Amino acid sequence: MKKLSKVQLKQQALVLDVADKIEAKGRADIPGMLQCWFDVEYHLFPGSLLMCFQFEDEQALAAAEPDILKWQKRLSGAMLKKGVILKDMRKHLVFTLKGPDD
Template sequence: MKKLSAVQQKQQAAVMAAVTSLEQQALTELAGLVQCWFSLEYEAFPGSLLVRLQFSDDAALEQAQPQLLAWQKKFSGLMLKKGVVLKEMRKHLVMTTLGPDD
């Protein structure tokens, strides 16, 4: 892997802090949540950022789905606190049953 530049390291640290905070909240409030994980392409940041809330099964996912917009707003707020503006918050957070290796 290519070594990250100082700017990319700052971007990664901001995203990691926001996702970790979101994950801690979500683990206490959403039944069946396994983990939060993200992917991004540094050259297209923040547009390429995608955070996933991973659930253990489809039933847990269906139960949490109505709360998706609220969690998207929470994540957008966390990123704003880190100085990153997400223009379309709905594109950056999804709920899924797939893990990072799937």
């Protein structure tokens, strides 16, 4: 794996900070949410950012699905506060049953 540049390290810190805050809020507000994880290619940032809310089962996922737009807006707003504009917020946050290693 290639070493990250100073700019990419700043981007990584920014994404980790936002992910930690969103995950804490999500786990408090959404029953059945296990964790928040993300995937990003820093040389394509912010377009490559994909944040995932992982759920414990299909029932919890189905119950949370109607609120996905609210969480996409929260992610977009949190990134905007850090100076990062997500052009299409719907592409950057998904609800899933899969974990980061699946």
